[in-house]
Amino acid sequence: MQKIVQIIESLRLDLSDEKRLQSDLETALRKGGLSFAREEALSARDIPDFLLQDGIVIECKLRPAQKMATFRQLERYAHHPEVRGLVLATNLSMTLPETIREKPAVMASLSKGWL
Numbered sequence: 192m193q194k195i196v197q198i199i200e201s202l203r204l205d206l207s208d209e210k211r212l213q214s215d216l217e218t219a220l221r222k223g224g225l226s227f228a229r230e231e232a233l234s235a236r237d238i239p240d241f242l243l244q245d246g247i248v249i250e251c252k253l254r255p256a257q258k259m260a261t262f263r264q265l266e267r268y269a270h271h272p273e274v275r276g277l278v279l280a281t282n283l284s285m286t287l288p289e290t291i292r293e294k295p296a297v298m299a300s301l302s303k304g305w306l
Contacts, residue, residue: 193297195225195243198225199299200300201303202219206282206301208253209251209252209253212253212280212301216249217241220241225244227241233268233274237267242274247274247276247278248274248276248277250264250280252279253281253282253301254282256281261283261285265287266291266292269291274294275294276294276295276297277295277297278296278299279296
C-alpha cells in the first residue's frame with residue numbers, strides 16, 4: 192500500500208472536483224502499472240472509487256466531506272472479504288486507525304504533491 196500512497200502523494204491532482212480527481216488519479220495509476228477496476232460494486236451500497244487487483248480499495252474524498260461519514264464508508268468496504276486494505280486519498284485533515292475491521296488502512300495526502 193505504500194507504493195500507492197507514494198504515487199498519490201507525488202501527484203499534483205485537480206482538487207476542485209471529486210470526479211475530476213478520480214479521472215486524473217486513474218490515469219496516474221495506469222501509468223504506475225497498477226491493475227484495478229473503477230467503481231467496482233462490492234454490494235448495491237458499497238462502490239469504492241478504485242478496487243485494485245490485489246484487493247486494495249482507494250477511496251477519494253475532498254473537503255467538505257464529513258469525516259465520520261467517510262470513516263463509516265471505509266468500515267463498510269472493509270466488511271467485504273475481497274477487500275484486503277484501504278487507502279483514503281484526501282485533502283481532509285483527519286486520521287485513520289492502523290486497521291479498520293482488521294484490515295490495514297492508510298491515508299494519502301492529496302496536498303503533498305502541491306508542496
